[in-house]
Amino acid sequence: MVNLKTSIAGIPLESYFFNASGPKCMTLEELLALAASNSAVVMSKSSTFEPREGNPEPRYCNLEFGSINSMGLPNLGYKKYAEFAPLLKVQTTKPYFVSVSGLKLAENMEMLKYLSEIKDIDALELNLSCPNVIGKPQICYDFDQTREVLREIEKVAKKPLGLKLPPYFDFVHFEEAASIINKHNIAFVTCINSVGNALFIDPEKEVVVIKPKGGFGGLGGAYIKPIALANVRKFRELLRKEIQVIGVGGVDTGVDAFEFLLCGADAVQVGTTFQKEGVKCFARLETELKAYMFQKGYDDISDVKGKLKTL
Ligand code: DHB
Numbered sequence: 001m002v003n004l005k006t007s008i009a010g011i012p013l014e015s016y017f018f019n020a021s022g023p024k025c026m027t028l029e030e031l032l033a034l035a036a037s038n039s040a041v042v043m044s045k046s047s048t049f050e051p052r053e054g055n056p057e058p059r060y061c062n063l064e065f066g067s068i069n070s071m072g073l074p075n076l077g078y079k080k081y082a083e084f085a086p087l088l089k090v091q092t093t094k095p096y097f098v099s100v101s102g103l104k105l106a107e108n109m110e111m112l113k114y115l116s117e118i119k120d121i122d123a124l125e126l127n128l129s130c131p132n133v134i135g136k137p138q139i140c141y142d143f144d145q146t147r148e149v150l151r152e153i154e155k156v157a158k159k160p161l162g163l164k165l166p167p168y169f170d171f172v173h174f175e176e177a178a179s180i181i182n183k184h185n186i187a188f189v190t191c192i193n194s195v196g197n198a199l200f201i202d203p204e205k206e207v208v209v210i211k212p213k214g215g216f217g218g219l220g221g222a223y224i225k226p227i228a229l230a231n232v233r234k235f236r237e238l239l240r241k242e243i244q245v246i247g248v249g250g251v252d253t254g255v256d257a258f259e260f261l262l263c264g265a266d267a268v269q270v271g272t273t274f275q276k277e278g279v280k281c282f283a284r285l286e287t288e289l290k291a292y293m294f295q296k297g298y299d300d301i302s303d304v305k306g307k308l309k310t311l
Pocket of ligand 1: 069071072129130
């Protein structure tokens with residue numbers, strides 16, 4: 001039997017796969033469906049200080065090789081994700097992670113402080129890379145701001161804290177981001193958020209496919225897997241070994257997950273494929289990864305983790 005058990009921030013996970021903060025994790029009903037599924041964690045939609053409707057529709061579009069979205073952080077507000085914690089724990093013993101995406105540093109501070117006191121929340125993922133809030137830059141593309149945010153939030157976050165990072169494309173940027181993160185008490189990074197501000201066009205109709213921001217939105221799915229693998233690999237190389245790396249971006253098959261494992265990912269999240277396929281994707285991905293590892297003679301993710309060969 002191949003063993004896919006892993007752990008994040010010392011919290012045991014039953015398998016290597018869980019949902020990305022993004023699709024189908026906003027309402028209690030959706031979170032309960034995740035609790036009942038093979039997802040190793042229940043991860044919430046990124047929460048803001050106040051509830052938000054998000055951007056005008058259509059704001060999500062499935063594409064042949066992925067998806068494009070400009071949701072604009074629709075969510076029920078952070079207090080609801082705190083209220084849901086004990087309700088989820090009635091249904092499942094699996095961990096509950098809450099994603100936080102304040103529009104200002106003061107909001108992130110307040111939310112992280114409050115959520116840190118909720119017993120049934122196991123970890124927090126601070127999203128510093130939402131590309132879709134109109135007029136707001138992605139914090140992690142501004143290293144001065146990143147430095148300030150990490151310095152401040154460390155004072156209030158009392159649960160294991162992860163950072164959802166945007167994709168980087170330049171080795172100097174990877175090094176600068178990693179050197180900032182290495183100075184702080186961060187349990188894990190999640191690489192990568194969607195590739196921001198892509199543009200998808202329907203040539204027949206000569207029109208964009210989503211409404212907000214003139215059609216620009218975050219690209220996800222198979223299109224971005226090589227970028228996600230590069231980010232996992234590079235951060236694994238540059239971060240202190242105590243900081244774990246979670247991969248996300250184009251995990252659609254067990255073999256995709258195997259590639260993230262070779263790059264050193266401690267777990268992977270599933271976004272676009274979960275949106276397209278629903279909760280049954282988690283059992284399928286587990287079966288596929290186990291079969292692929294079995295065929296190669298591996299018993300445990302530790303046999304493969306970080307073992308990518310170079311030429
Ligand atoms: C949204 C998109 C993201 O990529 C993200 O990290 C958070 C929120 C959104 O538009 O809702």
